[in-house]
Amino acid sequence: MDAWEANAKMWEFNRRANRFDDSWMPARDRILTEMIVEGGINRLRLELRSGAENPVDYWSQFRNGALSYSDFKKHAYEKINDNADPKVLNPKGFQFSELDFRVENFVLPSIRIAKGLGRPMRFSLSYVDSKWSDRQGKLSHATNPEEYAELIAAAYIHLKQKYGLTPDALEIVLEPDNTEEWVGRRIGSAIIAVSRRLEEQGVTPRIIAPSTTVARRAPRYMEEIASIPGAAEKVSVLAYHRYGIQPTEQAYSRIRESAAGIKAQTAMLEFARADANILFEDLTQANISSFQKHDIATPDLGRVATAPGNMLRVTEPGKADAEVELLPEATALASVFRVVDPGAVRIGSKSDQTWLNSVAFRNPDGRLVLAVKADLGPVMKLLDKVHRRLNTPMPEPRGGEWVTLRMGRAGHYHLQRSNGLAGRILRCEVIIATAGGGGRVLLRGGDVATLTEQPKASSTHYPACPRDAAGWE
Numbered sequence: 401m402d403a404w405e406a407n408a409k410m411w412e413f414n415r416r417a418n419r420f421d422d423s424w425m426p427a428r429d430r431i432l433t434e435m436i437v438e439g440g441i442n443r444l445r446l447e448l449r450s451g452a453e454n455p456v457d458y459w460s461q462f463r464n465g466a467l468s469y470s471d472f473k474k475h476a477y478e479k480i481n482d483n484a485d486p487k488v489l490n491p492k493g494f495q496f497s498e499l500d501f502r503v504e505n506f507v508l509p510s511i512r513i514a515k516g517l518g519r520p521m522r523f524s525l526s527y528v529d530s531k532w533s534d535r536q537g538k539l540s541h542a543t544n545p546e547e548y549a550e551l552i553a554a555a556y557i558h559l560k561q562k563y564g565l566t567p568d569a570l571e572i573v574l575e576p577d578n579t580e581e582w583v584g585r586r587i588g589s590a591i592i593a594v595s596r597r598l599e600e601q602g603v604t605p606r607i608i609a610p611s612t613t614v615a616r617r618a619p620r621y622m623e624e625i626a627s628i629p630g631a632a633e634k635v636s637v638l639a640y641h642r643y644g645i646q647p648t649e650q651a652y653s654r655i656r657e658s659a660a661g662i663k664a665q666t667a668m669l670e671f672a673r674a675d676a677n678i679l680f681e682d683l684t685q686a687n688i689s690s691f692q693k694h695d696i697a698t699p700d701l702g703r704v705a706t707a708p709g710n711m712l713r714v715t716e717p718g719k720a721d722a723e724v725e726l727l728p729e730a731t732a733l734a735s736v737f738r739v740v741d742p743g744a745v746r747i748g749s750k751s752d753q754t755w756l757n758s759v760a761f762r763n764p765d766g767r768l769v770l771a772v773k774a775d776l777g778p779v780m781k782l783l784d785k786v787h788r789r790l791n792t793p794m795p796e797p798r799g800g801e802w803v804t805l806r807m808g809r810a811g812h813y814h815l816q817r818s819n820g821l822a823g824r825i826l827r828c829e830v831i832i833a834t835a836g837g838g839g840r841v842l843l844r845g846g847d848v849a850t851l852t853e854q855p856k857a858s859s860t861h862y863p864a865c866p867r868d869a870a871g872w873e
Contacts, residue, residue, distance in 0.1 A: 440737025584624020
C-alpha cells in the first residue's frame with residue numbers, strides 16, 4: 401500500500417458567487433488536522449495548470465478580486481511559450497503563484513501537522529491541461545515534449561529553491577481523455593523528455609500515468625505509451641479514475657496485466673462518488689496501492705445539496721474553532737484509511753457469508769488489520785440510488801446480524817464500525833484470547849468494520865465491544 405490521497409483544494413473556487421473564496425482560511429489548520437486524524441489522508445495531489453506557462457499572472461488577479469472565477473477559468477489552460485528555446489528558461493514566462501498558494505496553504509501546513517502527530521504526509525505534482533477552457537494558447541505541451549519538460553523542470557526547481565520540497569511522484573497529465581491533444585504516444589514522449597530533464601537536476605521521478613478519466617481506457621493508453629521506447633518502463637504507478645462507464649471484470653484484468661507487465665503498482669486516483677464499495681472492489685479487483693475520493697472539504701450549505709467528492713463538511717468555517725466532521729459517505733473509507741499505513745501489504749482474507757466482503761493487511765510494524773463490508777439489501781440499494789441522484793435523506797440502518805471476525809493471532813484489537821448512510825462511527829475494544837479466535841460484531845447493511853491489532857504495551861482507549869444488540873445501535 402502506498403497512499404490515501406486528497407486533492408489540495410477546499411472551496412476557493414466559489415462558482416455560485418463567481419469569485420475567489422477564502423472563508424475556510426481561519427479554520428484551515430483545524431480542517432487539515434481532521435483530514436489527517438479522522439480522514440486518514442497521507443498524500444496530497446498538488447496540481448500545476450498548463451497555463452502556468454504564460455507571461456500574465458491570472459491567479460493573483462483572481463485571488464485579489466480583479467478577476468471573476470469565470471474569467472480566470474478562461475485563461476487557466478492558456479499556454480504561451482516563454483521563448484523559442486526549451487533549453488533556455490525565461491523566468492518571466494512562468495507564473496507559479498497558484499502553485500505557491502497551494503503549497504503554503506495545503507502542503508506545508510499538512511506536513512507540519514502530520515509531523516506533530518507522528519503521521520506521514522507526502523505530495524505528488526500533477527500536470528493539468530484540461531480542454532474545458534475557452535483559451536488554450538498557441539503552445540502545445542502535448543506535441544512539444546521538450547516544452548513540457550521545461551515547465552515541469554522549472555516547477556521542480558521552484559519548489560526546491562523556495563520551499564526545500566521535492567514531490568513524491570509526478571503525475572504526467574491528469575485525465576488525458578479530457579484534454580485536446582494528450583494521446584498515449586505523446587504521454588510516452590513526455591515521460592522520456594521530463595525524466596531526462598529531471599535526472600539532469602538530480603531527481604529520478606516516480607511516474608504516475610495515464611490517469612484516464614475512464615478506468616477501462618487506461619490499458620489502451622499504456623499500450624500507446626509503450627510504443628515510445630523506454631517510456632512504459634519508467635511508469636511506477638498505473639493510475640485510472642472511475643468516471644463514466646464503470647470497469648468490468650475484463651477491464652480490471654487488463655489493468656492488472658498491464659501493470660504487471662511493467663512491474664508497476666496500480667492506483668485509483670479520483671472518483672467524486674467513491675465509497676466503501678468502490679474501495680473494496682478496486683483493492684480486490686485492480687490490486688490498487690493508492691486511492692483518492694477527491695477534495696478535502698466543503699462548507700455546510702444547509703438546505704443546498706452538498707457537492708460530491710469531499711471528505712469533510714465544515715460548519716461556520718469563518719471561525720478558527722469551526723465544527724469539522726466527516727461526510728457520511730466518507731466515514732467507511734476513512735475507517736480503512738486511518739489504520740492501513742503506507743508500506744502495508746494486503747494479505748489473504750475470506751468470508752463464509754456471501755453478503756460480506758473482506759480485505760486484510762499487514763502494516764509495516766507487523767500489526768494485522770481486517771476490514772469487513774456488509775452489502776446493502778435490495779431496498780436499501782434502491783434508496784441509495786435515489787439518494788445519490790436527488791440528494792435525499794437516507795433512513796438510519798436498523799437490525800443487523802451477528803458476525804464473528806477471526807484473526808490470525810491472539811491479541812488486543814481496536815474495532816471500528818462505520819456506515820456510509822448513517823455517517824456515524826462506533827469504536828470499541830475486543831480481546832482475542834487464542835490464535836484463530838474472534839470477536840463478535842453486529843453488522844447492518846452498508847456497515848464497514850475494521851479490526852486493528854494493537855501493540856502489546858498499549859492501553860485500552862475505548863470500552864469493550866457490546867455483548868447485546870442494543871449496545872450496537
